[in-house]
Amino acid sequence: MKLRIARSRDGGRITHYDLYKIELRKGMTILDALFQIQDKMDPSLSFRYSCRGAVCGSCSMLINKEPRLACRTQVSDVHGFEMKLKVFPTLTDTPPGWNPEEEILIEPLPNMPVEKDLVVDMTRFYRALETMKLWIDSEEGTEAHLQSPDDRKKIERYVNCILCAICYGSCPVNYEQVEYIGPAALAKAWRFAEDSRVKSPERYLDVANSLNGAPLCDLIMNCVKACPKGVAPGGAIRKIKNP
Amino acid sequence: MLTITQHKHDLLIIGAGLAGLRVAIELAKDFDVAVITKVHPLRSHSVAAQGGINASLGEGDSWESHAFDTVKGSDYLADQDVTEILAKEAPRAVIENERWGTAFSRTDDGKIAQRPFGGAAFPRTCYAADRTGHNLLHTTFEQALKSGVTFYDEWFVTSLVRDEDHICGLTALQIATGEIHSFIGKSVVIATGGFGRVYSHSTNAIINTGDGCALALRVGAPLKDMEFIQFHPTTLYGSSILMSEGARGEGGYLVNSEGNRFMDRYAPEKMELAPRDIVARAIQTEINEGRGIDGKYVHLDLRHLGREKILERLPGIREISIHFAGVDPIDEPIPIKPGQHYSMGGVHTDKYGVTPISGLFSVGEAACMSVHGANRLGGNSLLETLVFGKVVGEKIREFIPCASEPSPNCVDDEAFKIREKLQEIMLKESGESPSEIREVMGSTMDSLVGVYRKEEDLKAALTMIRELKVRLKNVYGGHSDKRYNFSLIRILELENMLDLAEVITMGALMRRESRGAHWRLDYPVRDDENFLKHSLFTKVDDYVKTELIDVNLGMFEVKERTY
Numbered sequence: 001m002k003l004r005i006a007r008s009r010d011g012g013r014i015t016h017y018d019l020y021k022i023e024l025r026k027g028m029t030i031l032d033a034l035f036q037i038q039d040k041m042d043p044s045l046s047f048r049y050s051c052r053g054a055v056c057g058s059c060s061m062l063i064n065k066e067p068r069l070a071c072r073t074q075v076s077d078v079h080g081f082e083m084k085l086k087v088f089p090t091l092t093d094t095p096p097g098w099n100p101e102e103e104i105l106i107e108p109l110p111n112m113p114v115e116k117d118l119v120v121d122m123t124r125f126y127r128a129l130e131t132m133k134l135w136i137d138s139e140e141g142t143e144a145h146l147q148s149p150d151d152r153k154k155i156e157r158y159v160n161c162i163l164c165a166i167c168y169g170s171c172p173v174n175y176e177q178v179e180y181i182g183p184a185a186l187a188k189a190w191r192f193a194e195d196s197r198v199k200s201p202e203r204y205l206d207v208a209n210s211l212n213g214a215p216l217c218d219l220i221m222n223c224v225k226a227c228p229k230g231v232a233p234g235g236a237i238r239k240i241k242n243p
Numbered sequence: 244m245l246t247i248t249q250h251k252h253d254l255l256i257i258g259a260g261l262a263g264l265r266v267a268i269e270l271a272k273d274f275d276v277a278v279i280t281k282v283h284p285l286r287s288h289s290v291a292a293q294g295g296i297n298a299s300l301g302e303g304d305s306w307e308s309h310a311f312d313t314v315k316g317s318d319y320l321a322d323q324d325v326t327e328i329l330a331k332e333a334p335r336a337v338i339e340n341e342r343w344g345t346a347f348s349r350t351d352d353g354k355i356a357q358r359p360f361g362g363a364a365f366p367r368t369c370y371a372a373d374r375t376g377h378n379l380l381h382t383t384f385e386q387a388l389k390s391g392v393t394f395y396d397e398w399f400v401t402s403l404v405r406d407e408d409h410i411c412g413l414t415a416l417q418i419a420t421g422e423i424h425s426f427i428g429k430s431v432v433i434a435t436g437g438f439g440r441v442y443s444h445s446t447n448a449i450i451n452t453g454d455g456c457a458l459a460l461r462v463g464a465p466l467k468d469m470e471f472i473q474f475h476p477t478t479l480y481g482s483s484i485l486m487s488e489g490a491r492g493e494g495g496y497l498v499n500s501e502g503n504r505f506m507d508r509y510a511p512e513k514m515e516l517a518p519r520d521i522v523a524r525a526i527q528t529e530i531n532e533g534r535g536i537d538g539k540y541v542h543l544d545l546r547h548l549g550r551e552k553i554l555e556r557l558p559g560i561r562e563i564s565i566h567f568a569g570v571d572p573i574d575e576p577i578p579i580k581p582g583q584h585y586s587m588g589g590v591h592t593d594k595y596g597v598t599p600i601s602g603l604f605s606v607g608e609a610a611c612m613s614v615h616g617a618n619r620l621g622g623n624s625l626l627e628t629l630v631f632g633k634v635v636g637e638k639i640r641e642f643i644p645c646a647s648e649p650s651p652n653c654v655d656d657e658a659f660k661i662r663e664k665l666q667e668i669m670l671k672e673s674g675e676s677p678s679e680i681r682e683v684m685g686s687t688m689d690s691l692v693g694v695y696r697k698e699e700d701l702k703a704a705l706t707m708i709r710e711l712k713v714r715l716k717n718v719y720g721g722h723s724d725k726r727y728n729f730s731l732i733r734i735l736e737l738e739n740m741l742d743l744a745e746v747i748t749m750g751a752l753m754r755r756e757s758r759g760a761h762w763r764l765d766y767p768v769r770d771d772e773n774f775l776k777h778s779l780f781t782k783v784d785d786y787v788k789t790e791l792i793d794v795n796l797g798m799f800e801v802k803e804r805t806y
Contacts, residue, residue, distance in 0.1 A: 009724055027481050027567075039678035043721035043730035050286040051448040053484045053563060055377060058286045072566050115419065116727040126283070135385035136344035144300075144341045146353035152346055159346045159371075159378060163285055195344065 001075060003033055004098055005045065006107040011115045014107065017095045018042070022075075030070040030078070030106065031059055034118075047118040054228065057164030061118050062107040064100065065091050067169045069228050078104050083225045088175040109169035124178070125165050128185035132207045134192065139199070151196035158191035161231045167223035173216055180216045183223035183233035189213075190236035205240060214240040248424045248658070249651065252277040252393065253643055255413060255428035257400050257455055259284035261380055261625065262607025263434030264387045265632020266639070271390035274643055279395040279415055279426065281450065281732070284384050288436050288448040289628065292376025293487035293559060294360065295368035296629075297622035298333035301357055304365040306330040313623060314799050316362040316518045317616025318759035318769065320468070320777070322795035325594045325614045329623065329630055336629040337369050345382040347371050348556075358492040358556075360621045362518035362806070366492075368622040373487045373559040379625060398424075399732055400454065401665075403431060403462040404657045409601035410462075411649035414658045416665070418732065421725030423662045425654040429646035430639055432596070433459055433605040434632075437586035441740045441747065442693075443685030445583035446478050446485040455609045457739030459590045460746070464598045465781040467591035467611040469743070470750030473619055473760050474694050475584030476522035480540040482567045483582040486560055488621040490543060491515040493556050497526065498542045498576065499534040505541075513806040520618040520760040521806060523581040527694045530580065542576035581694055585624060587615045587760065588750070591779060596635030602646055606635040613777060616794075617759020668734060674719030677734045680711050684737070684744055687711075692748050697764040701752045708744045715741060746780045746787060753778060753789055771801060 001024045006014040020037045022028075031052055038045045050056040052071045059070040064080030080100065085091060090110040098105055112120035128134075167183035168174050174182050189208035193201040208214050217237045224234040245251060252275045256263045259280035270276050280287070299309045309330035314321050341347055341355060348356040348370050360368040371378035397418040404412045412427040438453025439445035460466055476497075477486040491497070497515050499505045509525035510517035517525075526541050535541055545553055545560075550573050553561055557572075564570045564577050590605035592598050592612055598605060607628045614627055691704035715738060723730050756770035757763050776791035 010726075038730060039676075044723040044728075046724075046727040046729055048282075048286075050282050050450050051288065051291050052482070053291060053448075054566065055291050055374075055559075056282075056286040056288075056448065058282065116724070119727050122283075129385075130388055133389070135389045136342070136382075138342070138386075141342060142335075142338065144338045144355055147349050148353050149349045149351065152349050155346055156372075159381070160374065162290075162377065163381075192344070195346075197344070 002103040003037065004095065004103045004105050005117070007117055008114045009116065011113070013114060019103065024075060028075045030063055030073045030075060030104070033075050034070060046116045055162060057162035060109045060164045060166045060169060062109060062169070064105050067109055067166045067226050069164060069166070072228060075104065085170055085222045085225055086172055086220050088172040090175065109165060111169050111171065111174040112165070122165060125168055125182065125184070128181040129188070132181070132185055132189060134185065134188045136192070136198065145197040147196055154194050155191050157231055158187050158194070158236060160229045161187055162229055164228065166226050166228060167233050170222040170226035172220055172222065173218055177216060179212045181212050183237065186214055186217070186240060187231055187233035187236040190240055205243060208240045217241070248422060249427065249655070250277070250424060251427040253428065254430045254432065254639060255279060255426050256432040256434055257413070258287070258434035258436060258609065259394070260287035260289040260434065260436055260607065261383055261628035262632050263432065264383045265629050266432050266434065266606060266636045267387050267392045268383070268390050269633050269636025270639060271392045273640060276392045277395060277426070278392055279398050279400055281397065281399045281418070281454070283396045284387070284394065285381065287380065288451050289376050289380045289625070291448060291485065292625050293373045293485060294489035294492065295358065295370035295375045295622045296337055296379065296625040297360070297363070297367050297620070298337040298369055298626070299330065299365070299367055300334055300337065300355060300369065301365055301367060304367055306333070308364050309333060309367060311799055312363050313614070313620055314616070315804055316618055316620040318618055318804055319775065319801045320613065320616030320758060320794060322594070322613050323798045324795050325612045327798065328594055328634060329614050329626060332630040333626055336626060336633070340379055340382055340629060343382045343386050345371060345378045358489060359516060360492050361488055361516045361522065362620045368492065370489060373489050373557050376625060379629070399735065400458060401661045401735065402657055403458045403603070404654045405462050405600055406650055406653045409647060410603040412654040414654065414661045418727055421728055423658050423665065425651065425658045427649050427651050427654050429643050429649055430602045430604065432635065432639070433590055433603070433609050434607045435609045437608040438740060438743045439583045439586065441684065441744045442583035442688045443682070444478070444483045444689050446475055446483055447583065452736035452740050453586070453743045454736065454739050455605070456589055457742045459598070459603070459605065460742060460780070460782050462600065463782060464600050464603055465591040465779045466746055467588055467777050467779050468613055468750070469588035469746045469780060470754055470761050470778065471587035471617050471759060472583060472747065473519055473585035473587060474523040474581040476519055476526050476581050477543050477579040478582035478584070479563065479568055480578035480580055484563055484567055485584070486543055486563070486577060486579055487557070488519070490545060490557055490560055493552065494548055496544045496547070497522070498544050499529045500536045501534055505529050505534070510806040517806040518618055518620060523694055524762060526581050536578065540578045540580040543579045544576040545572045546574070546576065585619055587611065587613070587617065587619055594634070595638040596631060597638060602642070604635055604639060606631050617761060665731065668718065668720055668731065671719045674717040675714045677718050677720060677737055680714055680718070681737050684708065684711055684741060688744055692751055695762055695764050696751050698752065701748055705745065705748045705752065708741060708748060712741050712745065749787060749789060750778045750780065775801065
């Protein structure tokens with residue numbers, strides 16, 4: 001099996017692609033393959049990683065033109081074009097020489113500046129959490145809130161978000177408008193607005209409806225298709241737009 | 244006036260998992276707090292904790308009962324004054340996080356739901372489905388963001404700096420640039436988590452390389468109880484990903500190749516919900532005696548729980564089984580075997596996180612207070628981070644105003660030395676392969692310092708680890724770049740892990756008894772007369788000094804441990 005991997009030594013843009021032949025092992029994930037390359041062939045290859053169990057959200061990247069977690073993607077099971085995403089240029093431009101029959105194409109997550117190889121600059125993505133104040137405002141008290149299982153269920157899919165930014169990288173609006181805060185932050189805002197324990201849900205809705213928030217979303221729903229955790233941010237954004 | 248590579252804060256916290264973040268939140272209002280972390284905080288290993296967090300919230304339960312279960316689970320090695328704090332403060336810590344927004348699973352009447360867990364007399368493990376760590380970490384990170392602490396994300400700490408008897412800062416590598424910077428601080432907290440990656444088969448994240456513990460050892464702070472490594476009974480065969488104890492808490496069975504629920508022979512009363520050390524040994528014995536499936540694993544069977552319960556209570560377990568083993572637990576049993584899971588040992592501290600070096604504190608899995616003794620109960624590690632994050636923070640609040648002004652020169656001299664050291668590694672043209680050394684270390688620890696130990700194995704392991712340390716001196720990282728040089732990071736992590744592997748093995752050799760997670764085939768009984776003691780490891784010049792120190796008893800009488 002071969003991997004064709006986007007390289008960028010100094011960041012900014014992909015400068016070239018390197019081709020590596022890996023030794024395929026049973027159960028091998030794309031992340032395992034990247035480590036095999038870093039360990040045995042090319043120590044200069046950079047990519048982020050941590051849990052290798054699809055819970056930490058570090059290893060988001062473009063695999064055969066679809067944004068995925070490298071750790072949860074089996075090498076033997078990569079096909080591509082299964083998500084049926086609405087495309088934008090990063091998802092359609094292919095490097096010369098790529099043979100999809102024999103090579104898996106690995107590129108950095110779209111819609112964020114490339115720092116080095118598969119490492120992208122996530123500053124903008126993280127900053128929304130702060131500027132939108134996506135946290136609970138504390139109030140005095142020493143008792144746990146009551147919450148019915150049904151009320152908890154309303155926020156369940158949104159609290160499952162691991163902030164891997166795959167939705168952000170799959171979104172055609174994020175491709176065109178850098179100021180769009182993106183699906184994950186909006187889903188998180190909705191998670192607070194829908195939480196039966198929250199005293200002032202309006203604050204989260206207001207910030208989600210700000211100029212660079214929900215109004216920019218065209219309900220394309222790539223985020224719903226690409227999300228590895230079934231969070232479905234697009235559904236939350238639809239509700240934010242029409243409360 | 245600070246230069247571009249100097250930073251100064253009152254408090255430097257290393258690690259942004261639950262423990263480090265909870266300390267930061269405690270002190271953000273009072274001091275200039277910096278959190279230095281090699282990964283973005285949300286990528287910390289706390290995120291992977293599944294089953295839950297213990298607190299005696301239920302009717303009829305009590306902190307005393309929680310403390311007793313913890314002490315008995317620890318095989319009486321836990322310091323009972325520390326366990327008392329853990330159990331007493333547990334309800335407050337859980338409620339605090341609930342009020343910060345954690346979406347705990349609920350009972351029908353809206354209370355925080357609790358499930359049974361190994362070694363516990365009550366169903367006292369609060370949970371958010373089987374994603375409790377994820378929920379707690381995201382919530383706690385939100386509060387840390389709100390508190391306004393300074394984050395240094397993707398900085399790898401390369402050394403601690405001390406001036407005589409007190410700490411004065413640290414040096415760190417900015418991963419994005421490859422530059423070494425000086426951090427000057429009155430106080431440093433080590434909250435870097437465990438060191439599971441010393442073993443090849445570990446549930447731990449790839450980043451769990453025990454950096455903080457190795458830094459502490461090198462700067463002269465003692466490590467404690469390092470031989471006590473928890474092997475989780477149920478890790479997914481192949482990838483060693485954790486299959487939560489919650490799976491057994493909800494009623495899952497362990498079944499061998501003959502189709503028998505074999506736990507009836509090892510813990511007839513508690514069965515699958517005996518503590519982890521006992522269940523791990525039972526599974527290993529089944530495999531060793533030929534009753535494993537294909538000779539390699541046993542089954543965790545959830546099928547009788549039914550689709551609905553699995554989807555509601557164990558959705559993460561199901562997702563992992565499907566994606567990483569191709570098995571849907573609704574229809575098929577899950578292949579599992581024991582694997583390294585938790586480090587009971589760590590940086591030697593008292594119950595306030597204080598180390599023998601003035602200004603240096605430690606908390607969470609990186610620390611050994613010791614609250615878990617020889618075996619940790621499930622649900623107590625998330626709890627430890629939140630309870631003691633606050634306790635340690637309060638202690639530091641008292642400490643900082645009395646601390647002496649740290650010397651920037653001291654830190655800069657050290658930064659100069661670290662730059663030279665890294666340049667030497669980077670400029671080499673040939674030498675040993677770091678990945679090969681890492682692989683040999685992992686398999687050596689797996690096979691010779693694992694669930695069952697004996698003297699000849701441990702001696703062979705120690706010889707091998709020391710050989711690897713010599714080989715590492717001549718390591719060749721290959722051609723790389725300065726920016727985002729993760730290969731270099733992995734070499735530095737390997738250096739840390741080898742130091743810890745040596746100490747773990749030394750401890751396992753020295754402790755000629757079987758207690759909790761440490762089982763010696765050649766000394767198969769607990770020996771309270773000689774070993775109801777903590778082991779302590781201190782680096783002196785070029786060797787590691789070992790000694791035994793007393794356990795704080797008092798509340799519960801030391802007894803035989805049966806389940």
